[in-house]
Amino acid sequence: MQSHKHSLLPAMGAHPLEALPLEALPSQNTARPVNKNTPIDPPPAADTPLMAFEAATPIQTPSGVRRVDSLCTGDWLLTRSGTSVPILSIDTVHLTAKQLHEAPNSAPIRFDPGALPDMSKAEAVLLAPDLPITWGPEPGTAIGAHYPARAFCDGGLIRWVIPAEGVRYIRLHLADPQQICAGGIWVELNEAPESDRSIAHVPAPSRRNDIRVFRPLLL
Secondary structure: OOOEOOOOOOOOOOOOOOOOOOOOOOOOOOOOOOOOOOOOOOOOOOOOOOOOOEEOOOEEEEOOOEEEEEEEEOOEEEEOOOOOEOOOOEEEEEEEEHHHHOOOOHEEEEEEOOOOOOOOOOOOOOEEOOOOOOOOOOOOOOOOOOOHHHHHHHOOOEOOOOOOOOOOEEEEEOOOOOEEEEEEEEEEEEEOOOHHHHHHHOOOOEEOOOOOOOOOOOO
């Protein structure tokens, strides 16, 4: 695993839409044993940024939509409240397919085009499994609840995947927690993932009109 902190990130290639079949993944709750004979590709470390974006994720900025791997320290992001906030620092890590197989809970969550109501019908989005997604607002509340991306998996339009070329995770650090739009999905940056207990006490997303919406699972 190669981990770096960058002030300037190079451009990536095509979005990793081709992924291994679901059968290649073990249970979402069970990580494979570490293979002690793979020193070249060790399993991801405990500090792997699982609240991160895949490198090709489109992010809303004051000047328009940009890929997250084109952003650098000092660039500005557009928040849900309509304000702009600067990026203080950026962490990036690349995990190979081999590493993801050995630590499958580090694999990204793929949201197919249109999987959530505000998403593009033409572009898929990959997110790190613990990145908090804002859902709502729920009835009687002013703001939405937060669910980790993994909670939306149903094995269909939203699912765990292992891209053949691995995944490059990029985490953006802000001064304060903010809601940012990533490919039509509102996520909370600098927010710790919800615990199973807290998720259990939050009303689950439900069907809205004719758009398929997914109930978060307690993983």
